[in-house]
Amino acid sequence: MENLKMVIxxxxxxxxxxxxxxxxxxxxxLGVDTDPKKVDMINQGKTPIKEPGLEELLYKAVxxxxxxxxxxxxxxxxxxxxMIIIVPTPKDDFNKSDLSAVKSVCETISKGLxxxxxxxxxxxxxxxxxxxxxxxxxxxxxxxxxxxxGVVYTPERAxxxxxxxxxxxxxxxxxxxxxxxxxxxTSIYKKIVEGKIVKVKDLVTAETIKLMENTYRxxxxxxxxxxxxxxxxxxxxxxxxxxxANYHPRVNIHLPxxxxxxxxxxxxxxxxxxxxxxxxxxxxxxxxxxxxxxxxPLHVYELVLNVLKEVKKKVNGARIGILGVxxxxxxxxxxxxxxxxxxxxxxxxxxxxxAHDPYVDDDIIRSFGAVPVEMNDALNCDCxxxxxxxxxxKKITPEMIKNKCVVCTRPLxxxxxxxxxxxxxxxxxxx
Numbered sequence: 001m002e003n004l005k006m007v008i009x010x011x012x013x014x015x016x017x018x019x020x021x022x023x024x025x026x027x028x029x030l031g032v033d034t035d036p037k038k039v040d041m042i043n044q045g046k047t048p049i050k051e052p053g054l055e056e057l058l059y060k061a062v063x064x065x066x067x068x069x070x071x072x073x074x075x076x077x078x079x080x081x082x083m084i085i086i087v088p089t090p091k092d093d094f095n096k097s098d099l100s101a102v103k104s105v106c107e108t109i110s111k112g113l114x115x116x117x118x119x120x121x122x123x124x125x126x127x128x129x130x131x132x133x134x135x136x137x138x139x140x141x142x143x144x145x146x147x148x149x150g151v152v153y154t155p156e157r158a159x160x161x162x163x164x165x166x167x168x169x170x171x172x173x174x175x176x177x178x179x180x181x182x183x184x185x186t187s188i189y190k191k192i193v194e195g196k197i198v199k200v201k202d203l204v205t206a207e208t209i210k211l212m213e214n215t216y217r218x219x220x221x222x223x224x225x226x227x228x229x230x231x232x233x234x235x236x237x238x239x240x241x242x243x244x245a246n247y248h249p250r251v252n253i254h255l256p257x258x259x260x261x262x263x264x265x266x267x268x269x270x271x272x273x274x275x276x277x278x279x280x281x282x283x284x285x286x287x288x289x290x291x292x293x294x295x296x297p298l299h300v301y302e303l304v305l306n307v308l309k310e311v312k313k314k315v316n317g318a319r320i321g322i323l324g325v326x327x328x329x330x331x332x333x334x335x336x337x338x339x340x341x342x343x344x345x346x347x348x349x350x351x352x353x354x355a356h357d358p359y360v361d362d363d364i365i366r367s368f369g370a371v372p373v374e375m376n377d378a379l380n381c382d383c384x385x386x387x388x389x390x391x392x393x394k395k396i397t398p399e400m401i402k403n404k405c406v407v408c409t410r411p412l413x414x415x416x417x418x419x420x421x422x423x424x425x426x427x428x429x430x431x
Contacts, residue, residue, distance in 0.1 A: 004188065005078040007032060007107045011069060013263070013333070014122065014156045016049055017163050018056070018086060021192040023061035030076040031069040044068040050332050050359070053164050065405075073105070077112030086122045086156065087111075087386035088263070093269040097126050098131060098344035106137035109155060113141040116186050118150045124210055124264065125153075126271040130203040135177070150181030153203045154189065155210030160331040170198045175206025214268035215286055220254040221265070222289035225296055228256035228429025237409045238429025255430045257350060257411035258387050259338025261327025264310075266336040267291070294430070300385065300409055303426045304346070307383050307405045310424050316350030322377030324388020325357045325365055331408075332359040334378035338386045340368045346403075354378050358392055376400075386412060397424045 004027050008019045011033040023029040045059035062069035077083055087101035102123055109119060119138060120269045121130055125268075130153050135145050143149050154174045156165040172193045175180030182199050183283040189197060200206050224242065231238040231243055243252045260266045269286050276283035300317040308315055324381055327337035334340070346353050347369045355370035356379060362372035375392070378384060380402045386393050396413060396420035406418065408427040 001384055004028075004082060004191065005080040006030070006082045006084065007073075007076040007082045008086060009033075009073065009108075010085065010101070010123070011038060011048075011084070012088065013049055013051070013160065013389070014158060015084075015086035015161065016042070017051060017054055017167060018084065018122070018156075018192075019067060020057040020061045021066070021164065021167060022053065023067035024057055025191045026077045027066065027191065027402075029061070029067050029393050030080060031067060032071065032073045032076050034071060036071055039069040039071055042067075051163050052161060057164070074109040074111045077109050077117075078114070081114070081116060082118050082120065083109050083113075083380075084120045084122060089123045089267075090263075091267050091270045091345055096274055097124065097129075097271050099129065100187065100415070102129070103133065103137060105133050107140070110138050111142040112148060113143055115140060115143065115148045117397055118151045118152065118181060118188075120185055120188075122154055122156045124155065124268055125202050125207060125270070126206045127211070127275050130177075146178050146181075146380045150184060151177045152181050152185040153206040154185060155206065155213075156212075158209075160328070160333045168192060169195045171195050173200060173206050173209050174198070175200045177202050177203060196209065211268045211272045214264045215272055215289075217254065218260055218265045218269050218293060219285060219289040220252075220256070221260055222292040224254045224256040224263060225428070227253070229299065230431050231373060235431050236417070237431070257296070258342065258428060259299050260293040261335065261337040261339075262333065263369060266290075294341075297338045297345060300338075300342055300387075300407060300428065301345045301349075303407045304426070305385055306372065306384060307407055307424050307426055311403075311405060313382060318351050318383065319381040320346050320353050321353045321373070321381030322355035322370060323357075323375070323384060323386045323393050324390055325355055325360050325368060325370070326388050326390075329389035330359070330391055332361075334360055334364055334368075342385070342387065343368045343370050354381055357388065358390060383407065386410060396427075 007030040008015050009032045011031045019031045021027050041048050045062040047055045047058050085105050090098050092098045157170045172189050174185050186197050228238040245251050273283045326340040342352050353370040354373040355365050355377040356375045365372040380399050381403040382403050386408045394412050398418045401423050404423045415425045415430050
């Protein structure tokens with residue numbers, strides 16, 4: 001496409017890095033977000049998201065004049081010829097997709113859509129969302145898909161703390177409504193992607209690929225968690241067993257843990273199930289994996305009960321120190337974190353929950369129902385529960401556990417070292 005001018009809807013964990021990468025390649029980018037405070041921060045060259053390297057790139061993009069943020073989506077569309085949708089698509093209380101943000105953006109785009117424009121969807125969506133939701137809303141503009149404008153689906157693949165690197169180097173999947181749309185999108189993403197670009201034959205295939213990738217990972221983790229619960233009863237160290245099993249050239253078992261969090265793994269499988277149900281197809285394996293992973297916070301709670309029982313204490317009135325509330329190590333992201341469910345269960349059973357996380361704001365910890373404390377204060381509780389694999393927690397020694405009770409949900413610490421120092425140690429898949 002010539003005279004490329006881009007508008008990106010959604011300046012979150014994926015949208016903002018995408019915007020600054022394009023802007024630093026000399027493309028005029030308008031970022032649209034509904035949060036005026038976020039827009040003001042971005043226009044000052046300050047990032048509202050903690051991501052290595054992002055602030056420097058954002059400052060450079062804003063200073064060059066290539067990156068501007070706004071809340072005015074309609075005028076942004078009118079002045080652009082490529083629109084990228086990267087807004088949240090959470091699951092609702094019934095595990096169905098909430099497409100309200102995507103629908104709202106499509107309504108906005110329809111008010112400024114022009115002949116020759118290309119609309120790209122990056123938000124994770126159930127299959128056929130582009131066909132059944134996006135395109136009909138865009139055609140409210142009076143323009144016709146394929147004849148007057150194009151649509152492409154390309155799933156983002158990036159993780160917190162390595163987002164920029166992965167956006168540049170990961171394989172990019174592109175599926176279009178037609179060959180022209182896919183070719184145009186390919187030429188656009190080649191400006192920022194150094195990894196391979198793979199074109200698939202249509203929109204629904206591209207939509208499905210993202211869901212399959214994360215469902216595979218969710219199911220693999222569920223298998224590891226089920227292995228862990230069996231091994232706990234047998235007195236086997238699951239981590240040792242998994243590492244040995246993975247020497248097999250065709251085996252790649254993931255590691256067990258306290259549950260699955262983040263914006264993808266705990267959400268995307270539900271979209272596949274939703275479509276399967278609509279089609280009358282059984283998806284028992286996917287549903288079972290979700291049930292296992294969602295049930296892991298309860299299993300961790302049961303490990304806490306077992307530890308307290310050994311020292312003749314009850315959970316009611318006990319002080320429980322939670323180390324880590326982010327869903328994964330060394331990030332501040334708490335979306336769908338299993339720590340939230342665990343804290344809720346502990347509170348419901350009368351525990352006094354203290355929590356520490358070096359990356360997460362105290363207000364978020366309070367909103368989960370825990371008292372934010374320093375790490376030493378958490379270590380002084382009746383039972384310490386390590387939920388998140390932050391590097392800082394790898395340095396914990398037996399001497400630091402004041403009351404000699406610890407539940408470690410990640411393979412961070414050596415159980416034998418703690419047991420030799422008279423610490424009651426239990427973990428997911430460890431005994």
